[in-house]
Amino acid sequence: MDSDQQLIADYLKGDEKSLEILIKRYLKPIYSFVYRYVGNEQEAEDATQEVFVKAWRNLKKFNQKKKFKTWIFTIAKNTSIDFLKKKKAIPFSKFENEEGENALTEKLIDPALLPDELFEQTSVGEMLNAAMKRLTPKYRMVLFLRYNDHFTFREIANILKESIDTIKTRHRRGIAILRKILKEK
Protein backbone atom coordinates (compact mmCIF):
# COMPACT_ATOMS: atom_id res chain seq x y z
CA MET A 1 0.00 0.00 0.00
CA ASP A 2 1.30 3.44 -0.95
CA SER A 3 2.26 5.77 1.87
CA ASP A 4 0.40 9.06 2.28
CA GLN A 5 3.52 10.93 1.18
CA GLN A 6 3.77 8.83 -1.97
CA LEU A 7 0.11 9.42 -2.79
CA ILE A 8 0.51 13.17 -2.35
CA ALA A 9 3.61 13.19 -4.52
CA ASP A 10 1.77 11.19 -7.19
CA TYR A 11 -1.22 13.52 -7.07
CA LEU A 12 0.97 16.58 -7.40
CA LYS A 13 2.53 14.96 -10.46
CA GLY A 14 -0.94 14.73 -11.98
CA ASP A 15 -2.33 11.37 -10.85
CA GLU A 16 -5.94 12.16 -9.86
CA LYS A 17 -6.54 8.61 -8.56
CA SER A 18 -4.02 9.12 -5.76
CA LEU A 19 -6.14 11.87 -4.27
CA GLU A 20 -9.19 9.62 -4.35
CA ILE A 21 -7.27 6.87 -2.53
CA LEU A 22 -6.09 9.38 0.06
CA ILE A 23 -9.63 10.68 0.63
CA LYS A 24 -11.03 7.15 0.90
CA ARG A 25 -8.32 6.27 3.42
CA TYR A 26 -9.17 9.16 5.73
CA LEU A 27 -12.89 9.59 5.13
CA LYS A 28 -14.02 7.36 7.98
CA PRO A 29 -11.58 8.53 10.68
CA ILE A 30 -12.08 12.18 9.79
CA TYR A 31 -15.86 11.89 9.67
CA SER A 32 -15.91 10.13 12.99
CA PHE A 33 -13.54 12.73 14.49
CA VAL A 34 -15.63 15.64 13.20
CA TYR A 35 -18.83 13.94 14.31
CA ARG A 36 -17.45 13.70 17.85
CA TYR A 37 -16.81 17.43 17.75
CA VAL A 38 -19.99 18.78 16.16
CA GLY A 39 -22.31 16.02 17.36
CA ASN A 40 -24.69 16.24 14.43
CA GLU A 41 -24.79 14.12 11.28
CA GLN A 42 -25.63 16.87 8.78
CA GLU A 43 -23.00 19.23 10.11
CA ALA A 44 -20.44 16.47 10.40
CA GLU A 45 -21.05 15.72 6.71
CA ASP A 46 -20.61 19.36 5.68
CA ALA A 47 -17.58 19.82 7.90
CA THR A 48 -15.95 16.64 6.57
CA GLN A 49 -16.39 17.90 3.02
CA GLU A 50 -14.88 21.22 4.04
CA VAL A 51 -11.91 19.44 5.66
CA PHE A 52 -11.02 17.58 2.47
CA VAL A 53 -11.51 20.63 0.25
CA LYS A 54 -9.25 22.66 2.57
CA ALA A 55 -6.67 19.88 2.57
CA TRP A 56 -6.78 19.75 -1.24
CA ARG A 57 -6.39 23.54 -1.45
CA ASN A 58 -3.28 23.44 0.71
CA LEU A 59 -1.78 20.19 -0.53
CA LYS A 60 1.00 21.99 -2.39
CA LYS A 61 1.97 23.82 0.79
CA PHE A 62 1.99 20.62 2.85
CA ASN A 63 5.41 19.90 4.31
CA GLN A 64 6.21 16.39 3.12
CA LYS A 65 8.52 15.86 6.10
CA LYS A 66 5.53 16.03 8.44
CA LYS A 67 2.89 13.37 9.00
CA PHE A 68 -0.15 13.79 6.75
CA LYS A 69 -2.41 12.17 9.33
CA THR A 70 -1.56 14.78 11.97
CA TRP A 71 -1.95 17.57 9.42
CA ILE A 72 -5.40 16.52 8.22
CA PHE A 73 -6.62 15.94 11.78
CA THR A 74 -5.47 19.47 12.65
CA ILE A 75 -7.51 20.80 9.72
CA ALA A 76 -10.45 18.70 10.91
CA LYS A 77 -10.17 20.12 14.41
CA ASN A 78 -10.01 23.73 13.15
CA THR A 79 -12.89 23.19 10.74
CA SER A 80 -15.01 21.62 13.47
CA ILE A 81 -14.35 24.60 15.74
CA ASP A 82 -15.31 26.96 12.89
CA PHE A 83 -18.57 25.04 12.46
CA LEU A 84 -19.29 25.29 16.15
CA LYS A 85 -18.56 29.03 16.04
CA LYS A 86 -20.91 29.43 13.08
CA LYS A 87 -23.63 27.81 15.11
CA LYS A 88 -22.86 30.45 17.72
CA ALA A 89 -23.18 27.81 20.34
CA ILE A 90 -20.95 28.12 23.35
CA PRO A 91 -18.62 25.15 23.32
CA PHE A 92 -18.86 22.95 26.34
CA SER A 93 -15.14 23.39 26.88
CA LYS A 94 -15.70 27.12 27.52
CA PHE A 95 -17.01 26.16 30.92
CA GLU A 96 -13.84 24.33 31.78
CA ASN A 97 -11.16 25.88 33.92
CA GLU A 98 -7.42 25.39 33.46
CA GLU A 99 -7.60 22.19 35.48
CA GLY A 100 -10.11 20.78 33.05
CA GLU A 101 -12.97 20.79 35.57
CA ASN A 102 -16.31 21.73 34.14
CA ALA A 103 -18.74 23.84 36.11
CA LEU A 104 -21.63 22.62 33.99
CA THR A 105 -21.16 18.94 34.65
CA GLU A 106 -22.22 19.48 38.23
CA LYS A 107 -25.45 21.14 37.17
CA LEU A 108 -26.48 19.43 33.99
CA ILE A 109 -28.44 16.22 34.02
CA ASP A 110 -27.96 14.01 31.02
CA PRO A 111 -30.96 11.70 30.83
CA ALA A 112 -29.29 9.36 28.39
CA LEU A 113 -26.41 8.63 30.63
CA LEU A 114 -27.80 7.71 34.00
CA PRO A 115 -25.73 5.07 35.82
CA ASP A 116 -28.76 2.78 35.99
CA GLU A 117 -29.04 2.79 32.26
CA LEU A 118 -25.35 2.11 31.99
CA PHE A 119 -25.95 -1.03 34.06
CA GLU A 120 -28.52 -2.19 31.61
CA GLN A 121 -26.29 -1.81 28.58
CA THR A 122 -24.87 -5.10 27.60
CA SER A 123 -22.36 -4.51 24.87
CA VAL A 124 -18.92 -3.25 25.80
CA GLY A 125 -19.01 -0.79 22.93
CA GLU A 126 -22.23 0.81 24.07
CA MET A 127 -21.04 0.87 27.63
CA LEU A 128 -17.78 2.55 26.68
CA ASN A 129 -19.55 4.98 24.39
CA ALA A 130 -21.88 6.00 27.19
CA ALA A 131 -18.97 6.33 29.59
CA MET A 132 -17.05 8.46 27.11
CA LYS A 133 -20.04 10.75 26.73
CA ARG A 134 -19.85 11.45 30.44
CA LEU A 135 -16.33 12.78 30.03
CA THR A 136 -15.81 16.46 29.26
CA PRO A 137 -14.90 17.10 25.59
CA LYS A 138 -11.26 17.91 26.38
CA TYR A 139 -10.63 14.56 28.04
CA ARG A 140 -12.79 12.70 25.57
CA MET A 141 -10.94 14.09 22.59
CA VAL A 142 -7.53 13.17 24.00
CA LEU A 143 -8.63 9.62 24.77
CA PHE A 144 -10.27 9.16 21.39
CA LEU A 145 -7.22 10.47 19.55
CA ARG A 146 -4.92 8.29 21.64
CA TYR A 147 -6.78 4.97 21.60
CA ASN A 148 -9.16 5.20 18.68
CA ASP A 149 -7.03 7.09 16.17
CA HIS A 150 -3.69 5.82 17.55
CA PHE A 151 -1.85 9.13 17.83
CA THR A 152 1.15 9.75 20.05
CA PHE A 153 1.01 12.42 22.76
CA ARG A 154 3.15 14.73 20.66
CA GLU A 155 0.85 14.34 17.68
CA ILE A 156 -2.23 14.99 19.84
CA ALA A 157 -0.51 18.09 21.20
CA ASN A 158 0.11 19.27 17.63
CA ILE A 159 -3.47 18.61 16.56
CA LEU A 160 -5.07 20.28 19.57
CA LYS A 161 -2.42 23.04 19.69
CA GLU A 162 -1.66 22.38 23.36
CA SER A 163 1.54 21.59 25.18
CA ILE A 164 2.52 17.96 25.52
CA ASP A 165 2.32 18.23 29.32
CA THR A 166 -1.27 19.49 29.14
CA ILE A 167 -2.16 16.55 26.92
CA LYS A 168 -0.48 14.07 29.26
CA THR A 169 -2.33 15.58 32.22
CA ARG A 170 -5.65 15.44 30.40
CA HIS A 171 -4.92 11.86 29.40
CA ARG A 172 -4.11 10.82 32.95
CA ARG A 173 -7.20 12.49 34.36
CA GLY A 174 -9.37 11.25 31.53
CA ILE A 175 -8.27 7.69 32.17
CA ALA A 176 -8.91 8.05 35.90
CA ILE A 177 -12.42 9.41 35.34
CA LEU A 178 -13.17 6.78 32.71
CA ARG A 179 -12.05 4.02 35.08
CA LYS A 180 -14.22 5.47 37.81
CA ILE A 181 -17.25 5.61 35.55
CA LEU A 182 -16.69 2.07 34.34
CA LYS A 183 -16.21 0.83 37.92
CA GLU A 184 -19.55 2.33 38.90
CA LYS A 185 -21.04 -0.46 36.90
Next chain:
Amino acid sequence: MRQDFEKLFSHLKPAEPPTGLFDRIILAIRREQELRQTKRLLFGFLFLLFASFIATPLSWTMLVNQVENSGILYLVSTAISDFGTFLTLWQDFGLAILESLPIMGIIVFTISFGIALFTLRLFLYKKRLLLGYLINNFTPLEIIGQEKNTRQTNL
Protein backbone atom coordinates in the same frame (compact mmCIF):
# COMPACT_ATOMS: atom_id res chain seq x y z
CA MET B 1 -1.93 -0.02 29.46
CA ARG B 2 -2.07 1.48 25.99
CA GLN B 3 -2.79 -1.88 24.39
CA ASP B 4 -5.54 -2.63 26.90
CA PHE B 5 -7.26 0.65 26.16
CA GLU B 6 -6.77 0.27 22.43
CA LYS B 7 -8.46 -3.12 22.71
CA LEU B 8 -11.26 -1.58 24.73
CA PHE B 9 -11.70 1.24 22.24
CA SER B 10 -11.82 -1.23 19.36
CA HIS B 11 -15.29 -2.15 20.67
CA LEU B 12 -16.51 1.34 19.84
CA LYS B 13 -18.45 1.60 16.65
CA PRO B 14 -17.08 4.63 14.77
CA ALA B 15 -19.62 6.96 13.20
CA GLU B 16 -20.08 5.75 9.63
CA PRO B 17 -19.84 8.39 6.91
CA PRO B 18 -23.06 8.47 4.89
CA THR B 19 -23.01 6.94 1.43
CA GLY B 20 -22.40 9.54 -1.19
CA LEU B 21 -20.18 11.68 1.00
CA PHE B 22 -17.09 10.58 -0.91
CA ASP B 23 -18.69 11.57 -4.22
CA ARG B 24 -19.78 14.88 -2.71
CA ILE B 25 -16.20 15.61 -1.67
CA ILE B 26 -14.79 14.71 -5.09
CA LEU B 27 -17.44 16.87 -6.75
CA ALA B 28 -16.68 19.80 -4.46
CA ILE B 29 -12.97 19.50 -5.26
CA ARG B 30 -13.66 19.33 -9.01
CA ARG B 31 -15.88 22.41 -8.78
CA GLU B 32 -13.16 24.24 -6.90
CA GLN B 33 -10.61 23.12 -9.49
CA GLU B 34 -12.76 24.52 -12.30
CA LEU B 35 -13.28 27.76 -10.41
CA ARG B 36 -9.55 28.09 -9.90
CA GLN B 37 -8.88 27.50 -13.61
CA THR B 38 -11.52 30.04 -14.62
CA LYS B 39 -10.02 32.56 -12.21
CA ARG B 40 -6.56 31.99 -13.69
CA LEU B 41 -7.98 32.33 -17.21
CA LEU B 42 -9.79 35.51 -16.29
CA PHE B 43 -6.69 37.10 -14.81
CA GLY B 44 -4.67 36.05 -17.85
CA PHE B 45 -7.33 37.49 -20.13
CA LEU B 46 -7.50 40.78 -18.22
CA PHE B 47 -3.72 41.08 -18.22
CA LEU B 48 -3.53 40.47 -21.98
CA LEU B 49 -6.41 42.85 -22.61
CA PHE B 50 -4.74 45.57 -20.59
CA ALA B 51 -1.34 44.93 -22.20
CA SER B 52 -2.70 44.93 -25.74
CA PHE B 53 -4.81 48.04 -25.06
CA ILE B 54 -1.67 49.93 -24.15
CA ALA B 55 0.85 48.26 -26.45
CA THR B 56 -1.07 48.27 -29.75
CA PRO B 57 -1.63 52.06 -30.12
CA LEU B 58 1.83 52.81 -28.76
CA SER B 59 3.58 50.41 -31.12
CA TRP B 60 1.45 51.73 -34.01
CA THR B 61 2.56 55.31 -33.27
CA MET B 62 6.16 54.13 -33.02
CA LEU B 63 5.89 52.31 -36.36
CA VAL B 64 4.36 55.33 -38.11
CA ASN B 65 7.11 57.62 -36.75
CA GLN B 66 9.83 55.23 -37.82
CA VAL B 67 8.32 54.86 -41.29
CA GLU B 68 8.13 58.64 -41.64
CA ASN B 69 11.72 59.12 -40.53
CA SER B 70 13.22 56.25 -42.51
CA GLY B 71 12.71 57.66 -46.02
CA ILE B 72 11.04 54.47 -47.15
CA LEU B 73 8.01 56.45 -48.28
CA TYR B 74 10.24 58.61 -50.53
CA LEU B 75 11.81 55.50 -52.07
CA VAL B 76 8.42 53.88 -52.68
CA SER B 77 6.92 57.04 -54.22
CA THR B 78 9.98 57.41 -56.51
CA ALA B 79 9.62 53.79 -57.57
CA ILE B 80 5.97 54.35 -58.41
CA SER B 81 6.42 57.71 -60.20
CA ASP B 82 9.50 56.61 -62.16
CA PHE B 83 8.71 53.00 -62.81
CA GLY B 84 11.17 52.70 -65.70
CA THR B 85 14.15 53.68 -63.58
CA PHE B 86 12.89 51.39 -60.83
CA LEU B 87 12.82 48.48 -63.30
CA THR B 88 16.37 49.22 -64.42
CA LEU B 89 17.75 49.64 -60.93
CA TRP B 90 15.35 47.32 -59.09
CA GLN B 91 18.12 45.53 -57.20
CA ASP B 92 19.51 48.76 -55.76
CA PHE B 93 16.01 50.02 -55.08
CA GLY B 94 15.08 46.79 -53.35
CA LEU B 95 18.18 46.89 -51.17
CA ALA B 96 17.60 50.56 -50.27
CA ILE B 97 13.98 49.86 -49.31
CA LEU B 98 15.03 46.85 -47.25
CA GLU B 99 17.72 48.86 -45.49
CA SER B 100 15.34 51.64 -44.61
CA LEU B 101 12.64 49.28 -43.25
CA PRO B 102 11.83 50.08 -39.57
CA ILE B 103 12.42 46.49 -38.43
CA MET B 104 12.06 47.15 -34.68
CA GLY B 105 8.78 49.04 -35.15
CA ILE B 106 7.38 46.27 -37.35
CA ILE B 107 8.36 43.54 -34.84
CA VAL B 108 6.92 45.39 -31.84
CA PHE B 109 3.70 46.23 -33.64
CA THR B 110 3.28 42.67 -34.97
CA ILE B 111 3.72 41.21 -31.48
CA SER B 112 1.30 43.63 -29.80
CA PHE B 113 -1.24 43.22 -32.58
CA GLY B 114 -0.86 39.43 -32.27
CA ILE B 115 -1.54 39.68 -28.53
CA ALA B 116 -4.65 41.77 -29.22
CA LEU B 117 -5.92 39.18 -31.71
CA PHE B 118 -5.14 36.33 -29.30
CA THR B 119 -7.04 38.15 -26.51
CA LEU B 120 -10.03 38.62 -28.76
CA ARG B 121 -9.91 34.96 -29.77
CA LEU B 122 -9.62 33.89 -26.13
CA PHE B 123 -12.66 35.95 -25.23
CA LEU B 124 -14.70 34.58 -28.13
CA TYR B 125 -13.84 30.98 -27.23
CA LYS B 126 -14.36 31.29 -23.47
CA LYS B 127 -16.89 34.09 -23.30
CA ARG B 128 -19.52 32.03 -21.56
CA LEU B 129 -17.07 30.84 -18.89
CA LEU B 130 -15.54 34.29 -18.34
CA LEU B 131 -18.82 36.19 -18.31
CA GLY B 132 -20.39 33.54 -16.08
CA TYR B 133 -17.57 33.87 -13.58
CA LEU B 134 -17.73 37.68 -13.65
CA ILE B 135 -21.51 37.72 -13.20
CA ASN B 136 -21.43 35.20 -10.37
CA ASN B 137 -18.60 36.78 -8.47
CA PHE B 138 -18.68 40.49 -9.13
CA THR B 139 -22.36 41.39 -9.50
CA PRO B 140 -23.46 43.54 -6.55
CA LEU B 141 -25.92 41.74 -4.28
CA GLU B 142 -28.63 44.40 -4.82
CA ILE B 143 -28.66 43.68 -8.56
CA ILE B 144 -28.97 39.94 -7.96
CA GLY B 145 -31.85 40.65 -5.56
CA GLN B 146 -33.53 42.91 -8.13
CA GLU B 147 -33.15 40.24 -10.83
CA LYS B 148 -34.70 37.63 -8.55
CA ASN B 149 -37.62 39.94 -7.75
CA THR B 150 -38.18 40.67 -11.47
CA ARG B 151 -38.17 36.96 -12.25
CA GLN B 152 -40.64 36.22 -9.46
CA THR B 153 -42.92 39.05 -10.66
CA ASN B 154 -42.81 37.71 -14.22
CA LEU B 155 -43.70 34.24 -13.04
